[in-house]
Amino acid sequence: MNSALDAVAERRREWVEVVNDGSVERYADLVTADVVWLPPAGEPITSRQAFRDWLEPFFAGYAYRFSVEPTEVRPFDGWCAELGNFRSALSAKSGGEPQEHGGRYFALWRLDPDGAWRIERYVDGVGGGA
Numbered sequence: 001m002n003s004a005l006d007a008v009a010e011r012r013r014e015w016v017e018v019v020n021d022g023s024v025e026r027y028a029d030l031v032t033a034d035v036v037w038l039p040p041a042g043e044p045i046t047s048r049q050a051f052r053d054w055l056e057p058f059f060a061g062y063a064y065r066f067s068v069e070p071t072e073v074r075p076f077d078g079w080c081a082e083l084g085n086f087r088s089a090l091s092a093k094s095g096g097e098p099q100e101h102g103g104r105y106f107a108l109w110r111l112d113p114d115g116a117w118r119i120e121r122y123v124d125g126v127g128g129g130a
Contacts, residue, residue, distance in 0.1 A: 035119060062092055108121040
């Protein structure tokens with residue numbers, strides 16, 4: 001098996017875990033310092049600190065159930081491009097019915113100098129719903 005594919009698969013498992021646990025700091029460690037994160041609505045998020053600031057109110061007020069299913073993963077020279085499907089259910093910690101969201105995503109993973117794979121570019125909602 002390709003070691004890059006194995007390493008990215010492990011980081012992907014960690015990604016799902018930290019979203020479901022609501023850990024802002026662990027989630028921020030999964031992205032590069034110069035990340036560009038494109039949510040389905042709103043402006044691009046263009047740094048790890050901006051990503052952290054964007055996550056904090058969501059994780060403070062909501063619990064997530066999140067899953068991903070990669071459909072195509074291609075490693076190349078310190079990078080790994082991933083296309084897949086995601087599902088999430090967002091529940092207000094104050095109560096109420098969960099809101100479900102799903103669709104396609106694109107993640108570009110980069111092998112950082114410290115040896116960790118991190119998401120450098122992320123696009124939510126690629127090509128419409130799942």
